[in-house]
Amino acid sequence: MSAAKAHLEQLPRGLQVALALGLLALLAFPFVATDFSAQMAARMMILAIFAMSLDLLQGVTGLVSLGHAAYFGLAGYALAFLTPQGEAVSLWWTLPAAVAASALGALVIGFFVVRTHGIYFIMVTMAFAQMVFFLFFDNKALGGSDGIYINFKPAAGVFDLENKRVFYYFTLAVLVLVYAFLRRLLFSPFGRALAGIRVNEHRMRAMGFGTFGYKLAAFTLAGGLAGLAGYLWGAQSGYVNPELMGFHMSAHAIMMVILGGTGNFAGAIVGAFAFESLLHAFKDLPAIGGFDTGKHWQLWMGLFIVLVVVFAPRGLLGLLDRVLRRKERRDE
């Protein structure tokens, strides 16, 4: 499998049509589905935004962050701190403030981590995320291990997020906007430079690109976008706890990106929906005899992840690509 094929940046026409159909389905979904499933879909959209933000690092720039959930959680906490006990807070200023908090966190941590490469980057991003986790976990003033309730969802005029349908469409709009923004960014000079860093950082430096600045900018931007998702998560669930920043959350995001296919943002969306659906399917497994198969969902998820890595390391898109090529070869 050639690198170019595996790294699908330009989406084929068929895939674009499929994405448009998916968007239509999401637009119509609240009218046909139960409240509960619409809420689940909104949750998946939030995770899709989170996965896309990680894809900017993992798929585009080639930086595998195992601590991306820290920035997701920071914005959720920012919303929790900004929401007063007795009333709703304005969406207009809390959303930018929460995103800024995440971006600032990513900027500070990024200043240290983007100096490192490869395996160090993985370990160090994970370690710093754990530092943020323990900062909130250990301090009662920051909510401690129990987390904080957000009693009122943010509101601004017609955008009253307390209304479930408004929340759904607001999230969908954010998803579409983030996707459009990242697609444009991917083909902008900045995005090309990031892709260049993934392919060969030394060559980019030799050509005069300050790769440290580019990587730090990408890390900060990805952190801010993860914050956007974290804010929506906090608003939807009405509750934040340190688990949001935990290392399982970060690893799940990596898995979403891998599952869908990296480097084009569409894969991250597909992967987020696929991963979450699978997670719920595993958790809902019935008990067989005395053995509660749903309770042991981690076993199935673990086996699934191992199988994907062993047999389909380039994600579902890559697997499809390989199968199609084998067929092509047979046809020739």
Added chain:
Amino acid sequence: MDFANFLIQLLNSVQYGLLLFMLAAGLTLIFGIMGVVNLAHGSFYMLGAYLAWSLAAKTGSLALAIVLGTVLSVLFGLVLEKLLFRHFYHRDHLDQVLLTFGLIYIFEEMRSILWGDNVHGVPIPQVLSASIPLTDNLSYPVYRLFMSGLCIALAIGLYLLISKTRLGMKIRAGAFNHEMTEALGINVKLIHAVVFALGVGLATIAGMIASPISSVYPNMGSQVLIMCFVVVVIGGIGSVRGALISALLVGLVDTFGKVLLPQVAGMLVYMLMAAVLLWKPEGLFKQ
């Protein structure tokens, strides 16, 4: 802080540092020689603690449990290497991260199915249950001294194995130049299996000897794994000497941080890592 108190904290920090070294040494060796990042390394620590608990309950002796557990874990390491890890030595770090993350889930659930989700305690063996009195009301438990002693013995053993024996020479040669070593007729695959099993064995022993003082609980591997990452990053990946020095440093900072600056204790170790990264992005003893 008076002298007796200081001495207790110092001994605790050395004991914690040495325990971290047992884990970090395996992690750094496996990475340095095979190029594999193993997130499931913390699971071996947990496995060790549960093995110690269940075997000690069955045999009635922690010492016997440790011997049996070590044999079992080395066998487990060999099987795991042969079935899975061997095929990932030349793969992307990303694939290794995902594989070993999947393994964490699998190991946790196997633990849950085999041993349940309860917290357990392992009694300290009778002969080591005494305490050495330092002042009228302060004393230091003999078991902790025994732990440190055992870790030091194993560290010396590891040093002798790597630098003085024929096997150690082959390990170093394999790490330095894989193809050349193989061309000289040395079975590098076997060496890799041995190193992997050694890493698993050290992590499991760490879990077993820590079980009487830390209790045995689900997910006990994750926190220790991240501390090991910090140790390995500070020490420099692949360097066993770096891991030892950095583990002792982390032990000191963590233990004294909790006493002197309790408000920020959880973050101090990470700040130490940040400072080292600014100064030497590849760790103190990068090979």
